[in-house]
Amino acid sequence: xxxxxxxxxxxxxxxxxxxxxxxxxxxxxxxxxxxxxxxxxxxxxxxxxxxxxxxxxxxxxxxxxxxxxxxxxxxxxxxxxxxxxxxxxxxxxxxxxxxxxxxxxxxxxxxxxxxxxxxxxxxxxxxxxxxxxxxxxxxxxxxxxxxxxxxxxxxxxxxxxxxxxxxxxxxxxxxxxxxxxxxxxxxxxxxxxxxxxxxxxxxxxxxxxxxxxxxxxxxxxxxxxxxxxxxxxxxxxxxxxxxxxxxxxxxxxxxxxxxxxxxxxxxxxxxxxxxxxxxxxxxxxxxxxxxxxxxxxxxxxxxxxxxxxxxxxxxxxxxxxxxxxxxxxxxxxxxxxxxxxxxxxxxxxxxxxxxxxxxxxxxxxxxxxxxxxxxxxxxxxxxxxxxxxxxxxxxxxxxxxxxxxxxxxxxxxxxxxxxxxxxxxxxxxxxxxxxxxxxxxxxxxxxxxxxxxxxxxxxxxxxxxxxxxxxxxxxxxxxxxxxxxxxxxxxxxxxxxxxxxxxxxxxxxxxxxxxxxxxxxxxxxxxxxxxxxxxxxxxxxxxxxxxxxxxxxxxxxxxxxxxxxxxxxxxxxxxxxxxxxxxxxxxxxxxxxxxxxxxxxxxxxxxxxxxxxxxxxxxxxxxxxxxxxxxxxxxxxxxxxxxxxxxxxxxxxxxxxxxxxxxxxxxxxxxxx
Numbered sequence: 001x002x003x004x005x006x007x008x009x010x011x012x013x014x015x016x017x018x019x020x021x022x023x024x025x026x027x028x029x030x031x032x033x034x035x036x037x038x039x040x041x042x043x044x045x046x047x048x049x050x051x052x053x054x055x056x057x058x059x060x061x062x063x064x065x066x067x068x069x070x071x072x073x074x075x076x077x078x079x080x081x082x083x084x085x086x087x088x089x090x091x092x093x094x095x096x097x098x099x100x101x102x103x104x105x106x107x108x109x110x111x112x113x114x115x116x117x118x119x120x121x122x123x124x125x126x127x128x129x130x131x132x133x134x135x136x137x138x139x140x141x142x143x144x145x146x147x148x149x150x151x152x153x154x155x156x157x158x159x160x161x162x163x164x165x166x167x168x169x170x171x172x173x174x175x176x177x178x179x180x181x182x183x184x185x186x187x188x189x190x191x192x193x194x195x196x197x198x199x200x201x202x203x204x205x206x207x208x209x210x211x212x213x214x215x216x217x218x219x220x221x222x223x224x225x226x227x228x229x230x231x232x233x234x235x236x237x238x239x240x241x242x243x244x245x246x247x248x249x250x251x252x253x254x255x256x257x258x259x260x261x262x263x264x265x266x267x268x269x270x271x272x273x274x275x276x277x278x279x280x281x282x283x284x285x286x287x288x289x290x291x292x293x294x295x296x297x298x299x300x301x302x303x304x305x306x307x308x309x310x311x312x313x314x315x316x317x318x319x320x321x322x323x324x325x326x327x328x329x330x331x332x333x334x335x336x337x338x339x340x341x342x343x344x345x346x347x348x349x350x351x352x353x354x355x356x357x358x359x360x361x362x363x364x365x366x367x368x369x370x371x372x373x374x375x376x377x378x379x380x381x382x383x384x385x386x387x388x389x390x391x392x393x394x395x396x397x398x399x400x401x402x403x404x405x406x407x408x409x410x411x412x413x414x415x416x417x418x419x420x421x422x423x424x425x426x427x428x429x430x431x432x433x434x435x436x437x438x439x440x441x442x443x444x445x446x447x448x449x450x451x452x453x454x455x456x457x458x459x460x461x462x463x464x465x466x467x468x469x470x471x472x473x474x475x476x477x478x479x480x481x482x483x484x485x486x487x488x489x490x491x492x493x494x495x496x497x498x499x500x501x502x503x504x505x506x507x508x509x510x511x512x513x514x515x516x517x518x519x520x521x522x523x524x525x526x527x528x529x530x531x532x533x534x535x536x537x538x539x540x541x542x543x544x545x546x547x548x549x550x551x552x553x554x555x556x557x558x559x560x561x562x563x564x565x566x567x568x569x570x571x572x573x574x575x576x577x578x579x580x581x582x583x584x585x586x587x588x589x590x591x592x593x594x595x596x597x598x599x600x601x602x603x604x605x606x607x608x609x610x611x612x613x614x615x616x617x618x619x620x621x622x623x624x625x626x627x628x629x630x631x632x633x634x635x636x637x638x639x640x641x642x643x644x645x646x647x648x649x650x651x652x653x654x655x656x657x658x659x660x661x662x663x664x665x666x667x668x669x670x671x672x673x
Contacts, residue, residue, distance in 0.1 A: 443457075458501045502515060
């Protein structure tokens with residue numbers, strides 16, 4: 001129970017600390033959201049005193065604290081959107097957002113009301129402070145702060161207009177100034193905020209977000225017309241003449257430097273067809289497609305694993321680039337008419353279609369040699385380019401290849417599963433492969449196929465699992481234990497294929513326990529420590545995901561991971577330091593044994609360095625660990641001082657003369673009580 005209490009309180013403290021780390025809010029919600037965050041920060045002393053108390057938490061209060069944890073998570077998401085969300089959306093959807101704000105406030109007030117403060121071992125000062133917070137929530141629950149009606153009416157007046165010539169410049173000026181959308185950076189940030197909402201809907205923006213994007217375009221057109229040189233000082237300062245990335249203006253031969261936000265991070269050239277990947281980064285479509293087709297599963301800029309290979313067009317940024325080109329007298333880049341053919345008939349000649357049909361006929365012939373040669377040729381065709389993947393799938397090859405996964409011929413199995421892997425690179429083919437019932441056959445190959453077939457089966461499962469609902473299907477199919485086996489005994493390539501598949505599958509909560517029960521943690525620890533091993537990055541990334549799960553935390557603790565994690569924090573790469581710190585944060589939550597071990601191993605120095613020089617996430621995790629470590633050290637000092645005082649008291653008592661009369665028992669009882 002003590003460990004459960006410690007974990008709960010640490011989660012409450014972490015939630016409030018994350019809220020405190022949100023430093024600014026959009027102007028339209030600034031007052032309400034700042035007040036909410038300020039009130040929540042006042043709860044920290046109560047959580048700290050509960051954590052330090054030796055008394056058990058009453059059952060009704062424990063239930064209220066669990067409800068409070070859920071309410072804090074809801075508040076955190078609301079406040080984060082108020083800090084990073086679309087400014088236009090925050091105004092237009094003010095009623096919906098205010099309703100959500102009052103819902104969260106009521107949830108917090110209800111949870112705080114359920115705590116039995118008189119039965120908690122906390123100081124009167126803290127009780128008074130929490131009672132004040134509770135009173136503020138009760139007052140705020142029914143109160144509505146005045147909003148900027150003029151701003152709302154101005155936005156509504158443009159929301160449904162399609163004729164730009166009818167727009168009042170005075171309205172656009174007020175909107176640009178009140179929403180603080182005066183520079184390229186602010187306009188681009190608003191564009192990204194809108195497109196993150198598009199990504200959250202699976203790439204379908206819906207009518208309302210499309211209208212908001214059009215509205216943003218009107219504001220942007222006005223701003224760039226009225227302030228054509230709005231970013232000129234920054235360009236002149238950061239980019240001296242005659243450097244890479246300059247474009248020549250027509251007629252006057254002045255040089256205009258391409259803003260960094262308009263360049264593809266891969267090619268560093270002006271983007272023609274910008275698209276957003278699942279991490280929120282924007283790339284030129286052709287560049288990121290080549291990256292994905294080469295088999296990469298990470299974001300080139302951030303190195304984060306891509307949860308999906310879907311590419312969302314960044315319409316607003318494309319419009320900003322076109323407007324910038326027009327303003328500077330540069331011919332806007334021509335966007336390719338189509339990224340890739342969507343129909344087989346548009347991509348293949350009659351002779352090529354006939355060849356594919358012949359191969360499919362061989363797959364159904366029942367002759368093993370014909371099936372082997374046909375599957376091998378389809379494998380190579382699907383590897384070659386995107387057009388082939390579309391054409392082969394539309395010709396009906398996927399169900400036939402799935403049927404070959406159960407053949408006793410290991411060579412045919414290998415060709416079939418690899419052909420499916422190559423076909424799965426095309427986003428549209430993933431659903432067809434899953435709906436054809438491929439997963440059980442792929443898992444069977446993963447268990448019993450040749451080593452190359454097992455490796456390619458693991459890679460196929462990774463490719464399919466980038467779609468979230470497929471994570472559930474694959475996890476339920478029994479794929480995780482054979483992936484753990486491949487991770488343990490495969491070739492270097494096989495281990496990497498298994499690791500990427502396991503990482504993707506364990507993003508889904510329901511698969512984490514399955515991976516732990518399949519024995520993945522001891523395997524990962526062995527990969528971390530084997531001499532010359534090249535799997536440290538992958539092992540730490542998976543451990544960082546599993547550590548947040550109760551079974552994962554227990555298994556990692558039992559595997560004696562702390563010395564390895566401390567070593568990585570001191571000597572690893574920036575990304576590995578970040579993941580090692582993330583694992584240690586979970587391990588040390590409510591478990592003083594791990595804190596003591598990390599302290600003895602000298603983790604404080606490396607943590608201070610990580611907090612100052614690490615990645616953004618690494619800095620946050622290091623700061624959390626340093627805070628917990630500091631509290632632990634203070635508790636140690638206090639316990640040591642108390643122990644020394646007790647020893648000294650006993651020593652003085654023993655040195656007193658034997659003739660001294662003992663205190664009356666009544667007095668002793670009074671003192672004891």
